[in-house]
Amino acid sequence: MKLASLPQGRDGRLIVVSNDLAWYADADHIVPTMQSLLDSWDRYAPLLEALAIELEHGAIPRKRFHEREAAAPLPRAYQWADGSAYVNHVELVRKARGAELPESFWSDPLMYQGGSDDLRGAREPLVLPDEAWGGDFEAEVVVVTGDVDRGASAEAALDAIRLVGLVNDVSLRNLIPGELAKGFGFVQSKPASHFSPVFVTPNTLGAAFQGGKLNHRLSIDLNSQAFGRLQAGEECTFDFGVLIAHLAKTRRVAAGSIIGSGTVSNRDPDGSPGRPVGEGGRGYACIAEQRMVEQILHGEARTPFLRHGDVVRIEVRDAAGHSVFGAIEQTVVPA
Amino acid sequence: MKLASLPQGRDGRLIVVSNDLAWYADADHIVPTMQSLLDSWDRYAPLLEALAIELEHGAIPRKRFHEREAAAPLPRAYQWADGSAYVNHVELVRKARGAELPESFWSDPLMYQGGSDDLRGAREPLVLPDEAWGGDFEAEVVVVTGDVDRGASAEAALDAIRLVGLVNDVSLRNLIPGELAKGFGFVQSKPASHFSPVFVTPNTLGAAFQGGKLNHRLSIDLNSQAFGRLQAGEECTFDFGVLIAHLAKTRRVAAGSIIGSGTVSNRDPDGSPGRPVGEGGRGYACIAEQRMVEQILHGEARTPFLRHGDVVRIEVRDAAGHSVFGAIEQTVVPA
Numbered sequence: 001m002k003l004a005s006l007p008q009g010r011d012g013r014l015i016v017v018s019n020d021l022a023w024y025a026d027a028d029h030i031v032p033t034m035q036s037l038l039d040s041w042d043r044y045a046p047l048l049e050a051l052a053i054e055l056e057h058g059a060i061p062r063k064r065f066h067e068r069e070a071a072a073p074l075p076r077a078y079q080w081a082d083g084s085a086y087v088n089h090v091e092l093v094r095k096a097r098g099a100e101l102p103e104s105f106w107s108d109p110l111m112y113q114g115g116s117d118d119l120r121g122a123r124e125p126l127v128l129p130d131e132a133w134g135g136d137f138e139a140e141v142v143v144v145t146g147d148v149d150r151g152a153s154a155e156a157a158l159d160a161i162r163l164v165g166l167v168n169d170v171s172l173r174n175l176i177p178g179e180l181a182k183g184f185g186f187v188q189s190k191p192a193s194h195f196s197p198v199f200v201t202p203n204t205l206g207a208a209f210q211g212g213k214l215n216h217r218l219s220i221d222l223n224s225q226a227f228g229r230l231q232a233g234e235e236c237t238f239d240f241g242v243l244i245a246h247l248a249k250t251r252r253v254a255a256g257s258i259i260g261s262g263t264v265s266n267r268d269p270d271g272s273p274g275r276p277v278g279e280g281g282r283g284y285a286c287i288a289e290q291r292m293v294e295q296i297l298h299g300e301a302r303t304p305f306l307r308h309g310d311v312v313r314i315e316v317r318d319a320a321g322h323s324v325f326g327a328i329e330q331t332v333v334p335a
Numbered sequence: 336m337k338l339a340s341l342p343q344g345r346d347g348r349l350i351v352v353s354n355d356l357a358w359y360a361d362a363d364h365i366v367p368t369m370q371s372l373l374d375s376w377d378r379y380a381p382l383l384e385a386l387a388i389e390l391e392h393g394a395i396p397r398k399r400f401h402e403r404e405a406a407a408p409l410p411r412a413y414q415w416a417d418g419s420a421y422v423n424h425v426e427l428v429r430k431a432r433g434a435e436l437p438e439s440f441w442s443d444p445l446m447y448q449g450g451s452d453d454l455r456g457a458r459e460p461l462v463l464p465d466e467a468w469g470g471d472f473e474a475e476v477v478v479v480t481g482d483v484d485r486g487a488s489a490e491a492a493l494d495a496i497r498l499v500g501l502v503n504d505v506s507l508r509n510l511i512p513g514e515l516a517k518g519f520g521f522v523q524s525k526p527a528s529h530f531s532p533v534f535v536t537p538n539t540l541g542a543a544f545q546g547g548k549l550n551h552r553l554s555i556d557l558n559s560q561a562f563g564r565l566q567a568g569e570e571c572t573f574d575f576g577v578l579i580a581h582l583a584k585t586r587r588v589a590a591g592s593i594i595g596s597g598t599v600s601n602r603d604p605d606g607s608p609g610r611p612v613g614e615g616g617r618g619y620a621c622i623a624e625q626r627m628v629e630q631i632l633h634g635e636a637r638t639p640f641l642r643h644g645d646v647v648r649i650e651v652r653d654a655a656g657h658s659v660f661g662a663i664e665q666t667v668v669p670a
Contacts (some may be wrong), residue, residue, distance in 0.1 A: 113449060117414040118587045150462070151670065186445070187448055259615045
């Protein structure tokens with residue numbers, strides 16, 4: 001099934017969305033919010049699955065679903081922890097900062113604890129008070145978990161995945177070097193993240209979500225130009241089971257935790273760090289990578305970071321061309 | 336007023352506690368949980384203040400309050416961000432890791448984003464599956480905020496402080512160097528934090544909480560021996576207004592966010608990094624500092640990190656000797 005939240009109060013109200021994203025049915029008479037569903041998944045999910053089937057069959061009253069009206073599926077969450085499954089991204093972004101990639105990064109996942117108290121919808125503006133902060137998008141896959149025990153295995157963690165979606169993990173590139181130099185990770189350099197209008201259960205994704213990886217093409221457009229056409233299932237060094245187990249090594253992970261894949265990134269077939277779409281490559285899921293590749297190819301970064309008025313679009317379409325999670329599409333605005 | 340949560344479901348149920356921590360009155364008929372209170376503070380706080388006055392006067396039915404029965408005031412929260420207001424602590428712990436203290440740390444607060452999905456009560460065991468992880472306590476002051484706008488000033492941030500309490504921010508010292516070397520901050524090396532049984536409003540603290548600093552003595556005992564007798568209001572380089580404003584620079588901070596002071600730490604009057612209580616000093620709020628000072632004084636660290644069976648106690652008493660927030664008192668146990 002596909003689920004979303006319409007704006008209401010601090011947590012939204014839960015709806016079930018049709019597979020083609022055209023229709024929805026109210027679900028808040030069954031369970032009011034996405035978080036309360038995740039808190040009692042086994043109790044409510046079967047009832048919502050039944051509702052979803054009725055919605056597909058037109059057997060119940062339905063309303064038009066408009067992606068632009070959706071809130072973040074979880075407008076606030078108890079955890080947002082973002083991994084770095086695509087080591088190509090990590091290598092490129094480190095190169096851009098003049099930092100080496102330790103060999104251990106291929107076996108020990110990199111992860112940061114993000115802020116989760118204010119998560120934003122897919123069509124809300126990307127607020128960038130100061131262009132000099134170096135605003136950038138990062139297109140990623142996310143999962144939402146149920147409860148995960150401390151010390152859970154990667155296999156057990158896979159079983160705890162309840163929902164799959166997309167995120168634009170906004171980064172302020174020019175604040176990152178100074179903040180990371182302090183040694184405690186990101187605080188100011190990661191403002192609010194924006195999530196796809198719809199989150200989808202693994203069983204509805206079927207073959208497209210196997211082994212903790214999303215086997216779909218992720219499309220990123222900047223100002224209506226193709227910026228990335230990436231295969232999320234390829235070169236994904238750490239599947240979501242491994243990422244969740246990493247997080248759960250020393251502590252329990254509670255229902256409703258959102259775990260990110262890190263910026264999706266593909267190399268070129270020859271092993272080089274990819275090329276921009278305009279030069280025949282698959283492109284990138286963030287500006288920083290394209291800038292680093294420009295540096296390598298041309299001796300200078302040519303693509304500027306985000307400017308007010310820019311429009312970022314992130315979407316996954318299935319083989320038939322249908323949007324799976326709905327599109328994140330945001331205009332960059334000053335505060 | 337003083338507030339606490341008794342165990343119930345995932346979020347506890349809200350109670351009002353008498354100033355002497357001896358009695359409580361149910362508050363969940365007014366607002367069910369601490370988080371829902373924080374979500375609508377202006378609506379519910381006056382009703383709870385009235386209840387607190389009736390409780391003090393014995394004008395309503397009251398029940399015996401037992402600190403050991405309290406859950407964490409917020410058993411899960413949307414944000415836990417921990418600052419480092421006591422730069423003496425930062426300097427000592429860095430020395431222990433062989434890292435320099437940048438001069439900017441005296442003007443630019445250090446802060447990390449912690450996990451907030453699983454917060455623990457004051458008397459719950461401190462679970463340490465492996466003693467080799469180097470378990471340590473960190474005694475800190477915390478505040479809980481209302482909503483704070485992006486870009487809020489330190490003054491505006493001070494006005495958003497709703498509650499004050501204590502935390503044991505548990506650290507796994509032997510996992511920290513490897514994790515921090517990866518550059519993205521703490522994930523595995525910070526397991527669940529434990530909070531004081533009771534959180535208190537700034538107006539009830541009165542003169543003891545002024546300018547975003549708690550002017551009380553913080554006592555830390557390890558296995559019933561005095562380990563720290565520290566003045567939380569002294570050498571606190573960054574008040575909570577500054578810490579919250581730091582967090583809010585690039586994003587909104589939502590109601591119910593918990594902000595930590597970092598480990599409380601005092602120097603000796605001569606400017607040296609303090610001495611253990613057993614040597615006539617004020618001692619420390621974490622083992623790591625005492626070990627570093629032992630290294631300086633004796634050429635070797637003598638105090639081991641936490642072992643199974645150890646008992647950690649953290650408490651603030653007022654001038655009359657009354658416990659303000661109740662005591663955090665935990666036994667270290669294997670998983």
